[in-house]
Amino acid sequence: MIRISLDLMGGDFGPQVVIPGAAKALDRHPDISFVFYGLKEQCDPFLAKFPKLKEKSVFHDCELAVSMEEKPSQALRRGRYVSTMWRSIEAVKTGDADVAVSAGNTGALMAMAKFCLRTMANIERPAIAAIWPTLKGESIVLDVGATIGADAQQLMDFALMGGAMARALFEIERPTIGLLNVGVEEVKGQEEVKEAGRLLREANIDSLEYSGFVEGNDLGKGTVDVVVTEGFSGNIALKTAEGTAKQIAEYLRAAMSRTLLARIGYLFAKSAFDMLREKLDPSKVNGGVFLGLNGIVIKSHGGANAEGIAAAIEVGYDMAKNGLNQKIENDLKKYHAKRLPPIGPEAA
């Protein structure tokens, strides 16, 4: 049984979408049990529609919900201990849940997760990892917005954590890792990226294979299993890709409705278009994973529909089932044991 704590009030639509999303995930994975955190009055009407879900869940009525607009510091001040967001995270800390999922505001969720769960030993700053659809399947890209301006050692930590996540998610033994960089040779700056490359080469880690630098266009190609970058450029890459996909979908829609022949063609090719739409549907790949904390927290897109919420829950399910945090801890321990000489009488 995988126990998932779910913030029912998160996202642009709250329980109206989060509850049907949970029902979808449960349909596909009957070994999920839920711990719900919500505002009772608002949730009850939707829960009533899913009796099977209601049976497989425990509901906790909370004092308040964090809004999508609140600043992290404000959310933390107002919502600590009492909000649906905080309490869903806390359930992971107390051991009442294996993973927490929320579609609430990213900054607040990260602030609360850091405050409540704290970072793992040897990890200075957490990262948000995104699952990126590629021509070869999927890659992991981190950090997409938790830390701005990581140094070489932090990029190294991201590589270790991303590698562990790839092993948990894709079931490959030695995922390939690339550092996101610009193609122009001999450019000034971004010394941290070059230095991280040196660290990765020299560390020669069993659990991952360092493939060198990759560029923005390698993301969609799926050149490597894990792409490592600091949060500013990672966030910009993620949102640029989402924006470009929407833009092209819009061009396509316009092209297909412009002439009668095109509309007829659309009807003939409808199943192909449905397949394409599925590929382009961001809700099919949803769920940013917070890495580096003492507990797994999944962030769903705020604008996700029920299918998107289900996808985020399923990412959490996979991560918990495959022992993501145990894998990360082991990898970090191995790396740091190699790196630091033993301290104490034996070392003398």
Added chain:
Amino acid sequence: MIRISLDLMGGDFGPQVVIPGAAKALDRHPDISFVFYGLKEQCDPFLAKFPKLKEKSVFHDCELAVSMEEKPSQALRRGRYVSTMWRSIEAVKTGDADVAVSAGNTGALMAMAKFCLRTMANIERPAIAAIWPTLKGESIVLDVGATIGADAQQLMDFALMGGAMARALFEIERPTIGLLNVGVEEVKGQEEVKEAGRLLREANIDSLEYSGFVEGNDLGKGTVDVVVTEGFSGNIALKTAEGTAKQIAEYLRAAMSRTLLARIGYLFAKSAFDMLREKLDPSKVNGGVFLGLNGIVIKSHGGANAEGIAAAIEVGYDMAKNGLNQKIENDLKKYHAKRLPPIGPEAA
């Protein structure tokens, strides 16, 4: 007459593609005259095919061509004064051409352009501006790779230069400017971006309208006319968008060829698909503009076909015709005059 100096040896295909590209541009703009720099033996067979082009151009035989793989420092050492790339830039300096165009390697072209033309007064570092196709038309995005890690004042300079380019290219009086940032509030780091925002608000510049921060997904929407960022994230955004467009084109191709019905649909909708392909064709929007130098240099994609080369030439044509560098100089002068109190007896 707009005089364009063209490096015939640049790009993955050299004269075989650059010369037909020049012919296309000339067809569409009979008021172009060309100054060509190439290796005679390699260029003659292709030039012979375009008698009208040959008539409207002067050919200079050069000693050598810079390769696509050469490091900037190496290219500069070997190719200064004598290469086709250097000499096409130098023609702008000497006044023999209004603008230089090359599809050669970006790092080498930037290094030579900086060395030969030098930066404008008040500009510390040049930028590369890309023309970005959007749902509303086109935007300008800079810097896409010349400077890594710009400070607030450099971002301010980019805004002024991008604004001048928007006025030259789109013929709007007061283009809107956004600073590329991540959406999460209260994030640490990227103080330069916040500081640049403050500078832009306070400067209250006549020639541009500051619209605040934009995110990666605003690029494709066309939220503002000019998006300003430093070169690392700009380069990653550009290549991520290109990669995503290719990825979706590949999905589309696969979806349309999968079933017989889809293939029939494709035939019916072919003209719509052609329109879509046109929208997605990177060669239709080609030509990175080097800004901040005492002369205009246009960088074409190395992999551009003849249509792409023509597009880059036409960007140069537009920039020269609309007096881009004059506009930039005027805007910089106005800004710095407001900014610095007069020095001398009057100020006392």
